[in-house]
Amino acid sequence: MRERLGRWRFARGLKACTAADDEVLTRYAGAAWPSPDIPVREAPLLALDFELDGLARNAHVLQAGWIGFDSGGIALAGARSVDVRSLRQLDDSAVAVHGIGEERARQGVALQEAARSFLGDLSGRILVAHGASIERDVIRRISKAMFGSEAPVRSICTLQLERRISPNLVGSDAYRLSAARKRRNLPGYAQHDALSDALAAAELFLAQLSRLPADVRLGSLESW
């Protein structure tokens, strides 16, 4: 029921994009979107991560990193990372986390350019992230602000998936990206670099996929 509703919402969102009469959104809507009924092993995926300047709903994007992949592997040739220009006074605590200072934030690309770039690569792909709802919401918000309409996002959340695969772990820390990776024998990465986090999520998803039946359906893993 939830999935059916989600599919309908996504279709409606695409229609709105077409109607928005913006080049980026039109192309996004017109992409070959995989059917939720195909095996996830055949689905084109995109791991994406934002570093934000705070936790507020209107937090600014400082950095975006993404990389396309599928169950056959992650080709690093497709890795992208952009620093986003921001004129806002940075939230000190966020700076401490990301290490992206005002100087660097001022030198980045305009948000619109960054959005054009990752929306292009996300066209026809399922977003994969650890805690994917954040990325999903940010994309919708930016899309609305920049191009006039919310781009609907199909996503798989590795955090939710981890709760499904290993349901009985004690404490929420056990489900953090680094802890989940460690359980799958994946190397420790420095966190809070957008591309590095995106890659980390992509690798974790491949590891999770190896624990699922070979024919698991794409739609059954998506967050609708």
Add this chain to the structure above:
Amino acid sequence: MASELSEIESFLKATAPFDRLGDEELRAIVRKITVRYYRSGDEILRSGEHNDFLFVVRSGAVELRLAGDELTARLERGGCFAFPSLLRGGEVRNTTTALEDTLCYLLPADDFHALRESSQGFRDYFADSEQERIRSAVRDLKRNRSQSLEQITIGSLVPHREPVSCSPNLSIADAASLMSDRDVSTLAVCSEGRLKGIFTDKDLRNRVVAMRRSLDAPISEVMTPSPLTLPEGASLSEAMGMMAAGGFRHIPALGPTGELRAILSATDILAHLGDSAIDTGMLVSNSATAEALIAASKQIPEGFARMEAGGFHAEHTMRFTSALGEAVHRRAAQLAEAELGPPPVPYALLAFGSLARGEQLVGSDQDNGIVMDDAVDGAGREYFAALGARVSDILDDAGYVYCNGGIMAMNADQRLTVGEWQDRYSRWISDPDEDSILRATIFFDMRAVHGSAELAANLRGPVLEQAKSSPLFVSYLARDAQRSRVPLGIFRNLVLEKSADGEKVFDAKAQAILPVIDIARSLALSEGIAAVGTLERLDALADAGKMARGDAESLKDAFLLVNELRIAHQAAQVRAGIAPDNRIAPANLSPLERDYLKDAFSVVRSGLESLKRNLAGGIA
């Protein structure tokens, strides 16, 4: 905007052979990589299939089995696999399985080949064969050793001043004045441009003044006649070995036509090295009492550790340490003779095993014996019993501890006449069995270190003849060599073996060095080759066309590589005040050393295989 894949970049930067690439090259390569994940038990590659990638293990571990069956290797983080298939066009021979959940980086074949084109370091690492890889490893080691003693010639060390010389007829008094006027401590005695002898300050003291010789006698009567010489192109290490073994301080250096060019003194070498290793040799040879000899001998391990720290090659450290050991043995026999009186018949003190081969490190026990002239009588045998006991006791105190197997001059069965030894050897050769061969191989590495070289030669000659014409004996030797458990490699902190799941400690001598010694000995004896040292035997085999030159070189390289590690291990133990042994903990090996070892093991294993094919036949 440049993407940052710093995690992957920094991993590769610390992983051979990518550590040999420049930053730009590395950054470009990172972008060519595909990341794949394999669950524990997943088959990554299957024997017989086609492969287009070089695989690097990023985390986890994999196992390679030849044709899916025989264990070839286990690799962990940083390990590369599947390149042999790329080198032969794609055909996979090793079925590769994930032993654990494993993350791999895959580099496409085209980029792999392009890197081999553009980077010498990368190419060397992925040389087609272990043989080539091990050669480049030895080259690396040698390059890294500064001040190689084999490259410094004695000619370059001594100042090119005309050595002070005189004719053999000059009186002692005039010779002494000449030395005094020219302010030299050594005089070369020449006739018609040829060196006839040398005369030193010390000779003046010991052979003239102390002996109350007439100063009018000709110098030729008190000089050291026909001194050992070296060509001026000889290496420093050769000169040091000669001084340490002979217990003298001067070596005349000769030019191309045998003319005297200079006299190299120990002081010249000391000035160059600042090392007291030669002093140890001098102390040994000049020890007036057993106590003095024991004290001098105790310095050998320290000198050994200094040689290692000073960048000596394994070959030289072995040669030099053996030369000192030989000097201790000789001096022990001389001191025993001084205590017991002159020997009743000619005899020789024989060394067996590593000392005979000139491959001794520190911490060896003693392996020796005595060969007596056939004319010895009952009283004579008692003399040699006392001599043998004294020599063994001194050696034990000097650090060459009693031999567990009883191969010592103090034991009656180790003190035989030439004829008795010949009978003993003859029994081993003509009537071999597994058990006797096991204990006898050491006797076939034999050398006289003191006394009558002729007696030893009389014994050695017939033994070589008989061994050469006894295929059954040789096949027993070849089969005995197969007992060694040469590992496949080091996996994590375990020694990986074909049959076992792995030991915690790698016995560098038993598991890598002894098999090479066995191979060289078996083949040399089968061909009647007289050389005793392993490197010399392998050279002689190649010279005689009995072993492919490349195979001989590879075995030598493997032998030297493992000995480098052994020497470093023992030197560290000596510095830490621990009794030296051959047990190396894998945890102490760097990734590069593990790679080297893996290649060395492979060379040794194929040497054993080939020995088995060629000689071990005929017995089931």
